[in-house]
Amino acid sequence: xxxxxxxxxxxxxxxxxxxxxxxxxxxxxxxxxxxxxxxxxxxxxxxxxxxxxxxxxxxxxxxxxxxxxxxxxxxxxxxxxxxxxxxxxxxxxxxxxxxxxxxxxxxxxxxxxxxxxxxxxxxxxxxxxxxxxxxxxxxxxxxxxxxxxxxxxxxxxxxxxxxxxxxxxxxxxxxxxxxxxxxxxxxxxxxxxxxxxxxxxxxxxxxxxxxxxxxxxxxxxxxxxxxxxxxxxxxxxxxxxxxxxxxxxxxxxxxxxxxxxxxxxxxxxxxxxxxxxxxxxxxxxxxxxxxxxxxxxxxxxxxxxxxxxxxxxxxxxxxxxxxxxxxxx
Numbered sequence: 001x002x003x004x005x006x007x008x009x010x011x012x013x014x015x016x017x018x019x020x021x022x023x024x025x026x027x028x029x030x031x032x033x034x035x036x037x038x039x040x041x042x043x044x045x046x047x048x049x050x051x052x053x054x055x056x057x058x059x060x061x062x063x064x065x066x067x068x069x070x071x072x073x074x075x076x077x078x079x080x081x082x083x084x085x086x087x088x089x090x091x092x093x094x095x096x097x098x099x100x101x102x103x104x105x106x107x108x109x110x111x112x113x114x115x116x117x118x119x120x121x122x123x124x125x126x127x128x129x130x131x132x133x134x135x136x137x138x139x140x141x142x143x144x145x146x147x148x149x150x151x152x153x154x155x156x157x158x159x160x161x162x163x164x165x166x167x168x169x170x171x172x173x174x175x176x177x178x179x180x181x182x183x184x185x186x187x188x189x190x191x192x193x194x195x196x197x198x199x200x201x202x203x204x205x206x207x208x209x210x211x212x213x214x215x216x217x218x219x220x221x222x223x224x225x226x227x228x229x230x231x232x233x234x235x236x237x238x239x240x241x242x243x244x245x246x247x248x249x250x251x252x253x254x255x256x257x258x259x260x261x262x263x264x265x266x267x268x269x270x271x272x273x274x275x276x277x278x279x280x281x282x283x284x285x286x287x288x289x290x291x292x293x294x295x296x297x298x299x300x301x302x303x304x305x306x307x308x309x310x311x312x313x314x315x316x317x318x319x320x321x322x323x324x325x326x327x328x329x
Contacts, residue, residue, distance in 0.1 A: 084117035084148040086129055086139065091270040092282065093144075095137040098158045099126030105258045106137045108266040108282055115139075117146065119156030128156055211306050213298055213326040218309035221268075221275045223321035227290050227313070230268045230321070231260060231281040233298060233306075235328040238263035239280040245324075246304065248295040249288060256283050268323065277323055291315040298326045 091111045096103040099121040109132075118136065119128030127144060130136045213233065233243045239262035247254045260281040269276035290313045298306035306326045313320065 084146060084150045084153050086115050086117050086127055087145045087147075088113045088139070088143060089145050090143045092268070093139060094282065095129075095132055095139055097137060099128075099138045100158075102255075102257045103138065105261065105281065106135060107132055107261055108279075109139070110266075110270050117148075117150065117153050120153050121158065122155055127153075211304070213306035213328050215298075215307045215309055215324065216327040217323070217325040218296070218311070219277075219323045220311060220319040221321040221323065222319055224318050225286075225320075227285045227288060227294070227320045227322065229283050229285075229296060230277065230279040230323045231283075231296075231298070231326070232265060232277065232279045232324075233260050233281070233326045234262075234265070234278075239265040239278070240328070241280070242300065243281070243305070243326075244299050244302075245281065245283065246295075246297045246299050246302075246308075247283065247285075249285075250292045254285060254288065258283060268321075277325070279323075290317055290320050294322065296322060296324050298324070 088109045088111055093109045095106045095109050097106060098104075115129035115131070117127050118130050120126065121128075121138075125141050126138045127141055127146070128136060129139055229245065229247065231243070231245055233240050239260065241260055241262035243260040244258065245256050247256055258281060262280055265278040265280045267276055268279050268282075292313060294311040294313065295308050296311070297304050297308040309322075309324045311322050
């Protein structure tokens with residue numbers, strides 16, 4: 001009985017065992033390995049990690065707004081103003097203080113001198129120009145060529161002056177109180193000593209009159225149109241202003257309304273030539289018969305201050321340019 005039970009148990013166990021004893025293919029199913037847990041390592045005392053600090057965000061950089069090009073073109077500048085200009089077209093032209101042959105001569109201009117035209121007289125025969133040594137003057141239109149906006153030149157008075165920049169008024173705070181001026185003690189005049197020729201440095205004439213200037217030269221040069229007289233009055237420092245001439249033709253006084261200028265002289269002839277002389281006054285006598293005896297004398301306020309020079313012109317004389325030079329000794 002017992003042997004039969006053992007046999008039955010053996011058969012039963014055999015039926016429950018594995019079906020095959022063949023080894024399994026390792027590539028058929030992957031082997032899963034669980035990761036190992038991290039090992040805790042204690043931090044030594046005094047070596048704690050630093051506390052992380054949050055970084056500040058970078059400041060935003062402002063950007064300029066884009067420039068939008070304008071659709072319209074920039075305005076064009078106005079055209080430059082065209083001034084009226086004047087050019088002297090001949091030599092030895094007078095620049096005068098007024099529009100007329102009787103006006104005082106400021107200076108004598110040479111050919112090709114140029115000026116701005118700032119006015120004209122009512123007849124248009126004289127131009128008012130600027131400037132000679134900051135002084136405006138009048139030039140006859142006969143000896144000048146003009147260009148520019150001549151039709152826009154205004155008519156000005158004969159006594160007009162050159163336009164000058166205006167100076168702004170200066171405010172004066174608390175002006176000083178006027179005080180009485182001290183009264184000077186009365187001075188008893190004494191009789192002035194009598195002047196002698198040596199003291200005046202002048203010349204004694206046959207009539208015992210004393211002149212301040214000496215007649216250094218008197219000459220004649222070719223001229224066929226009019227009688228023209230040049231004067232040069234000077235001293236060691238240069239040409240002297242304010243002097244004039246007394247001119248007589250056959251004993252009759254002829255009008256001379258001009259006076260000399262200085263301290264820089266002009267010339268009687270525009271180019272280097274044996275006839276070129278320094279001068280600071282020119283007078284002409286158109287319409288006067290050249291033939292006769294001409295007497296020319298230096299004056300100051302109608303008073304003779306130099307000896308006379310005499311010239312004799314014959315009919316048809318071609319040497320009608322007369323020259324006198326007076327020097328203060």
